[in-house]
Amino acid sequence: MARDSATPRNDLLKGTLDMLILQTLAVQKMHGYAIAQRIEELSGGAIGAEAGSLYPALERVQKKGWAKSEWGVSTTGRRVRYYTITASGRKQLGIEISDFDAMFLAINRVLGRA
């Protein structure tokens, strides 16, 4: 196996991105671009899910079985891949959120804010 080129910082982001994707899909099924738009929108432009991270992340969540994809037709009549969250994806989302909460709390403690 070729060495994983991701740095620790990316790891943190990657895990978070998976969570954000699942959160977005939990509301409704969407295509890749819409997911990026929604995350950017909801984060008030602070988090830009770029294609370079988004599509590998979508591949990853599918491989883990958290999301499924199917081809459909967009409102503009174009062939588009739609992603749907699976039952295990919802369960995973719950786990990731509580992990994130725990981590968030821990970091805040370290920073002396809690």
Added chain:
Amino acid sequence: MSLIDGWSHRVRQWVNPQQHDRDLNDELSFHVEREAAQLAHNSRAPISAQDALVAARRQIGNLTWVREETRRVAGLATVDAFLQDVRFAVRSFRSTPAFTAIVVITLALGIGFTAAIYSAVNALLLRPLPFREPQQLMSVSLKIPGVAGRREIDNRRWSYPKVVAFRAAQSTYTDVTAWTLSQFTVRLGDKAHRVGGEYTDSRYLPTLGIGLALGKNFPNRDSLTSGAEVTVILGYALWRDTFGADSAIIGKTLQVDGFPFTVVGVAAAKFRGVSGEADFWMAAAAAPSGWGNSDPYNHSYFLLGRLKPGVTVAQATVAAAQVGAQVDAQFPSRDQSLGHWSAVAHELDGERTAPNVRKMLYILLGAVLLMLLTACANVANLLLVRASARQREVAVRLALGATRARLARQLLAESVVLALAGGVGSLFVGYTSVKMLASVQTLMLGQTNGFTGLGTAYMSAIQFDFTAFAVTASLALATGLIFGFAPALHATRTSLLTATKDSGNTVTIGPRRFTMRHALTIAEISFAVVLLAGSGLMIRSVNHLMSVRPGFDAAGILALRVNRAPEWSRDSITTYYDGVMARLSETPGVSGVAMSDCPPLARCGSADAFLADRPRPSNERMFGVGMHFISPEFPSLLKIPLIHGRAFTRHDDERAPRVALVSERAAKRLWNGDDPIGRPLAFSTATNKFDTATVVGIVGDVLYDSMDSRPVAEVYVSYYQTHFTYRMMLFVQARNSASNLTASVVNTLHAFAPGFPVHEIGTLDSRVNESMTNVRVTTGILTIFAVVALLLAMMGTYGVVAYTVSQRTREIGVRVALGATSAHISKLVLWHAVSLAAIGLGVGMAVAIVATTALRSMLYEVAPSDPVTLVGIVVLLGASVLAATWFPARKAMRVMPASVMRAQ
């Protein structure tokens, strides 16, 4: 669930990576378009669609990187790398076609032949017989002691009354049954079928542990009761294919050779009796009285028993002798000179293949294993050479930044590609060889004489054995891995420094290292020597056999066995056979017809004889002679020369004085040089009396036993002057081709008498050939193995010598520079090859001398230490090694000192 979703996603992508790429491209271009639309929408100034797309691409960044990153996450990078490795391997093999072809062919032949021979051994010797707990089944036969100079016979069949007597007296078997196979015409309604049927009894199916698909077993009436209902059990295939699987068949009446039989059951599927050729079974005890089952001296049954639990084979052997003596007391031999009969028990499993076939199989198995070892050694040798030649390549690639894991993966891919190619080739070789083995007709002859194997164990039962294939293939592939992958992997440990510095041009100092390659080459040569010795001896033996003159001319003669149909009485039988012969001689294409009770190369009757004009000697001092009952035309039709006196005529009939012909050998042995013409000869008959006949002629010797036998004393009596006409052999001389005559001869016989039982129809030539099939097949296969092994040994020698020459180029250059002539150099190279060959030859010869003793019984007029063969091997091997050394030696002789120096 998530596991299934995830894996189905992965599998879809691995199965079709191109689809994954297309989808991703679509998705990304959609992303770009939407991004562009968004930009155009947000832009204050109007913007062209083209500009928007460019801007969107700029914003998104490197699309190729996105694609590759996604592929990596998808795990497709591994697939990519593997496919790349395979492509690389294929390309590198294509650049070395000779090496690749040799390895693949070696693997294919080694694995394929071994799997084929093992398939044969498994089918004929190893596979358990298709009966319940077959190891408990014993075959018991009558034993006739070897008195009066006769050989002991221990495979004599039983009469049914003796079977009943044995069953009543024995206590070692849970049950005892009997069977015998014959051909019958079965008629139901207006449909008639010629099928094999076994006579047996109600104990048969339970003893073998075979159930019924339909109906019941025979009624339990195994004592001989006349007038009982005669019953038949159908074989599953006959019932299904011929009688349409009609379950209402139970209780219906079938005509078997004209007699009514009631169907009581249908046997379990796939069961075809112990003979392996039966389509139905009849209860012997209730058979029509004319069929001879109540005659205690009509020996036609094989006896089969299932040992009681806990009874050993040794105990069964002792018990069989005791019970056999009791049976003999109850039915004493009518011919006192035959002594007291007994019985012997053998494991049924050991009886299933004729001893000569068993022997042939073991010899071939040994030979093929030797060849497999040679093949493995050759593959190992070639791969070792390749691995060491690649040391530099590996070192350079390591230096250029390849990881060891990456190199190892690639080397593994090469091994896998080679192995797969060899595997596919070996499947082809194995499958073809099995087909050829299965088509060998070797057992037909001799079946008439005794029990020479079960139908379950005919050559035609050989099927390709995938277990054997798997075992052999994994052995050969393990060789490939150990000798190809391992050294290559080891090479990845070499440092760039040593590999490039020590670039294969150093001068060898001190004694040369004895390497693995040398050992492998010597092994190859010695295996080849053993195989050459075996096949050489067999070839010499076959040549001797082929030049044997059997004493008759088989050309253009069709032979067929006819049995006395039950409705013919003994008195009318000569009239009947005369009619048959008259009709046959009128058939177009027939130039002559003769009859004998026994064909050449299939020993039939024998008798005790003495000179009737001398005092009758004691039984032990009588002459053992072969007895023949012939029609007058027999000697002339088979071109057996009349040496002296006259032949039989039609007038030598039952009213005329009894006359006899004797063979040359008989004339010498019995009369010691005196003229036997006109002298009376007494000989024993089937009815335990002595007949006397006057010798009227001497005919040439004929080999009645086998091509490798010696002529013995034979006595011929006219069949008009005897009652022994139970079954006869007809000989039809064709004007042109004997085999084309088959159909018209059978038609003539059936027109003469519908349902006339005809067996063993075939040309006399083919009988002669079949009598040598075993030896020929063994010789042919051994020779193939030996040639393959010799070629492999040549390659091995070439490989190791060529490698050494390339390693010693610099040394040779220096020697030439210092004044060595090309003769010196070639001697240097040749000496190397010759020393390898000499060691291999020595080891091989030592093994061969021991190993070829296994062939002794198959050899005819050739000793295992036959000097011609041994010298031949030395010459052949020497020539082969020299041929293999020629190219490397020439290369060495042409080494230019200047170019070697310049290369440094």
